[in-house]
Amino acid sequence: MAVEIIMPKMGMAMKEGTVAIWHKKVGDTVKKGELIASIQSEKIEAEIEAPADGTIIDISVSEGIGVPPGAVIGYIGNKNEQVPSQPDPATQATEHQEIAATVEIDKKRKKATNQASNGKIKISPVARKMAEAAGLSIEHIHGTGPQGRITKEDVTEALAQNDAEKGEMKAAAVEASKQLKVEGMRKVIADRMYTSIQHTAQLTLNSKADVTELQALQRKLTSIAEKNHHNKLTITDFIAKAVVLSLQKHEQMNSAYVNEHIQQFANIHLGIAVALENGLVVPVIKHAEQASLLHISQQIKLLAQKAREGTLESEEMAGSTFTISNLGAYGIEHFTPILNPPETGILGVGAIEVRPAFIGENIEKRSYLPLSLTFDHRVLDGAPAAAFLKTVVQLLEEPHALLL
Template sequence: MTVEVVMPKLGMAMKEGTVSIWNKGVGDPVRRGEPIASVSSEKIEIDVESPAEGTLLKITVPEGEGVPPGTVICYIGALGEEVAAGLTLEEVQKPEVENQSPANEKTEPFTPVKPADRVKISPVARKIAEAANLDIEKIHGTGPGGRITKEDVQEAIMNSHTPQAERKKETNETPVRPQEETQQIPVSGIRKVIAVRMFDSLQKTAQLTINMKADVTVLIALQTQTAETVQNRYDNKLTVTDFIARAVVLSLQRHGQMNSAYSEDKIHLFKHVHLGMAVALEKGLVVPVIRDAEQSTLIDLSRSIKTLAQKARQGQLSNEDMHGSTFTISNLGAYGVEHFTPVLNPPETGILGVGAVNDTPTYIGEKLERRSILPLSLTFDHRVLDGAPAAAFLQTVKQYLEEPITMLL
């Protein structure tokens, strides 16, 4: 019996899902639980597993096409089994025998035709390769399961040899400059959502960024001193990011105006702190949320940060995991960045940018010492609060980081 495979609902707010790539083609055998396609919503991409063992008889949603959840994307059944009539979605791969015959003629049995392309490649990478006339079968994929990524195609283009242009003959005429060819990369999925949200953020809010530096020498020493105890007792490792998150949560409780949102000419102050932690992925930035963070201990925060980051990298975040934040932290320290200007995550009032810790000669009184300095960049909505209260909030974060023992009491 034919089994329908439908577009899954990846969250309560999901209205449309897109087939990113088909791992199987019409006529391919599939096993129960085997990934047959990757689908994505605005911020999530997951593998769709086959619900039954059999043959992929029909694909009804091509790569790159968006459909509502519950829409049939393909059919699986026994080899040669006919698929029910009445389908309205265009097929990606049509077997030759599917051309309908007149009613009085005998219909040929179903014979699956192998598609020409079985290479696992993302839609964006495929378009770039086609524009550059590259043979994707000769490109080595570095993505999961050997999937070819955009970076793989770009590297292949750089390594390809193109004939040099013939030297122009010396003439009195002015040479005509040929139009430069460009690569056109369609913006979709996560990248499109980020583009729209960031543009709207800059257009619809009054953003101002202030910078400050915190001396985290004592904090790093405390982290080192407690590492063995934390590992043995909690099976965990505290990072500087964990301490920063704790400092931010405590500071937001003391400066409630920063834990707010501006909407419909009103400032909405939140009772609880729902902390967003930005995570960079290959396809873009996601911000999973730690809810009721003020109720979490330092160890609890550390575990939540690691768990959500792992889920983000494995594509297991739900829409609910990424909605409802009241303040966000974005850490670019791992990339060697110092101060930067983070962009607000609407409708939040503030976002803290964290840079890389650098050892710097610093005067402590009359004595020059080597200290670990952490750059902080706070972007806030000037419609909600002015520079002085924003600076007071950042000063409180700095105090917690410079006196880390206060975060444990």
């Protein structure tokens, strides 16, 4: 005689259970106690074991279908046995309430081991998917289902505990960190940079200059300068001279936006940013339009030395009309320098890159210098700013013009 497979009553409040997965199909032979289906209600998941030895001769309730506890969801019998006539599911449920109640699951039972007798962890399919998606190891999740089976509620609880532990770790990290009061030079820099961003319309243009010939000229002139003036010429010195000549040609860049007026300066006071251990200072080469390449080089070195020694006078850091910031020593290429208020422009200099390039029909090794120009769009538009940057590039690529 065929044996009914009953939807169990999983908890006193359960009104309906759903077949999540059938692990067996019609025609499969099963042994009593063998897993044949996974079911779930709103709050609980469980597995149904075969109530007898035999063959699955009918599956009455398909996967995803919900029925009341006590309803017949399938039959086990002999291989060719006929399926009994099936009454209304509600009638079935009423008739089998007592049977369903005998397999009621107490979710509050003591936590059982996750290991079945064969060492395999028992976990519902839904719970397994949740754990895999969250990257949780099921070996460390305590199961509260039958025989220690892990349910979706167990995974949810494990996730909540995991989040709580992460929160505690973050809190501990915050407690372990130290807070530094923003004061002195750092406070001045912070205030000036914030003011610069808040009160200007900044835009940055990027370009590159082929400085292969410039490097050759620099090496040649350096030996002469060291011999006659005890001074080594650097690429920064040539860049500074190129900027000064470009500012003379493009006067709009040598200006400031003050009280809704554009103030163009008659003289060029060139700021050279110097990085210190605790901040940044910008000493100024006054009247740079009157200075030779050698004088600019000497002033850059003198002011940088005084900056590092902390002996710069306040007037040596005031009145700049344009600034150069060089991060090439740090391997940086293009970057976005921030305006030094109230100036209209600042030129960022990156690290020289050596790469092959076509020169006519031939491939040669060339050196390229990245340049980043940030300007105040309230003072001038992109085209004149680009023209200024183009002039700087041309002077660096035709370095003998810097000596005239």
